Amino acid sequence: MTPEQKTADAIRKVMIAVQNAIEVGHRSSMIKADDLVEVLLAIADELDPPLATLVAFEFACPHCGERRDDHLVWHDDEFVRCSGCGTEYVPD
Numbered sequence: 001m002t003p004e005q006k007t008a009d010a011i012r013k014v015m016i017a018v019q020n021a022i023e024v025g026h027r028s029s030m031i032k033a034d035d036l037v038e039v040l041l042a043i044a045d046e047l048d049p050p051l052a053t054l055v056a057f058e059f060a061c062p063h064c065g066e067r068r069d070d071h072l073v074w075h076d077d078e079f080v081r082c083s084g085c086g087t088e089y090v091p092d
């Protein structure tokens with residue numbers, strides 16, 4: 001696979017995750033700067049995966065199964081937002 005194909009694949013993979021999240025209502029179709037940053041970072045991580053710490057299965061994103069702890073961000077100590085697909089959930 002050429003670097004160009006790899007880049008295009010990473011973008012497509014992240015866009016599919018975002019579109020699925022919009023369809024099921026986990027992510028708004030209105031884009032904010034925060035959303036753009038999350039999506040661009042998700043693409044960068046697809047191309048160059050960081051060495052990540054994985055959370056336990058019960059804390060994984062219920063939508064896409066994300067387990068990398070740096071992709072699962074706590075907001076106000078109330079819920080977690082998955083930066084891969086935008087799903088917000090309360091781990092329990």
Ligand SMILES: [Zn+2]
Pocket residue numbers: 061062063064065066082083084085086087
């Ligand atoms: Zn997710």
